[in-house]
Amino acid sequence: MTEVGLPDGRTLEYVTVGPADGVPLVLHHGTPSAAVVFEPWAEAAAKHGFRLVMYSRPGYAGSSPRPGRTVADAAGDVAAVLDALGAGRFVTVGWSGGGPHALACARLLPDRCGAAALIAGVGPYGVTGLDFLSGMGTENLEEFGAALEGEAALTSYLNEQGPAFATAQAAALGAALGDLVSGIDRAQLTGEFADYLAESFRAALRSGIGGWRDDDLAFVTGWGFGLGDGRVPVAVWQGGEDRMVPYAHGRWLAEHVAGAEAHLSPEEGHLSLVVGGFEGIVADLARLAG
Structure with missing residues (x-):
């Protein structure tokens, strides 16, 4: 793990894996x-010539908090990480809550971002044609309900939920995720992927619930950028068996992100889409980036 210092005094932790001369593929968690x-x-x-780059968003793990951050702020943080790597052009992928942050990079760093893929990415709140909460599992209905009440209500809710994720073990993920996992997603909670997911939860909560809280608040307020600039190609991937980010989110994004290519799979879930489909998504990203 490496850290980069920012002009405002914050630090971001990041990790890189793969060929040193590969084009960075920034993956938003x-x-x-x-x-x-x-x-x-x-x-x-690596198979497609990319170097994987991941950073912890502010407030997660070892990255400094940035209360009040917007989705748009991710673009500046990514630019700082890329500058530290001496990298110019990049491509980006955002899974789930990372989806809006990948889209921010595509829209706000068009001279550097070659293409973006949104995998089960969250859509914006309060827009015409998208019922944000419809189809979500019980836990997300409670979580975003608290987010819509404001920071204090959300902080209280996440303080109650946080310990289960801060100490997550692979064997208990099904119980921790509860109503958020459909049948096809529950089947993914085994082996290497379950170990990864549990480790990522533990790392995320190492410094408390600040990053989680600030993500949720950013999702339900203005993102800070528009969707109409189509200079950077974007692919939208979404499964119909998704109870974390329902199918309607992907469909809405595919219809409203300028020039987006839609890959809507009714039979896939939130986890199955990324477990079984990631290599194909990266291959498609390479095609989009030329």
Whole structure:
């Protein structure tokens, strides 16, 4: 793990895996999560000539908090990490809560970002044509309900939920995720992926619930950028059996992100899409980036 210092005094932790001369593939982790590498993803990136780069968003793990951050702020943080690596052009992937942050990079760093892929990415709140909460599992209904009440309510809710994730073990993930996992997703909670997911939860909560809280608040307020600039190609990947980020989110993004390519799979879930489909998504990203 490496740290980069920022002009405002914060630090960000990041990790890189793969060919040193490879184009960076910046992978934005989900919510809650951190810069923990899942080896099959690094291998898929390297297979297509990319160097996997992950950083922990502010407030997660070893990255300094940034209360009040917006989704748009991710672009500046990514630029700082890339500058520290001496890298110019990059591509980006965002899974789940990472989706909006990958889109921010595509929209706000168009001279550097070659392409973006959103995998089960969260859509914006309060927009016409998207019922944000519809189809979510019980836990997400409670979590985002608290987020919509404000910071104090959300902090209280996450303080209650946090310990189960801060001490997560692979064998107990099904119970911890509860109503958020459909049948196809529950089947993914085994072996190497379950170990990775539990480790990422533990890392995310190492410094408390600040990063998780600030992610949620950023999702339900203005993202800080528009969706209409189509200079950077974007692919939207979404499964119909997703109870964390419902199918309607992906469909809405595919219809409203300028020039987006839609890959909507009714039979896939939130986890199955990224476990079984990541290499194909990276191959498609390479195609989009030219």
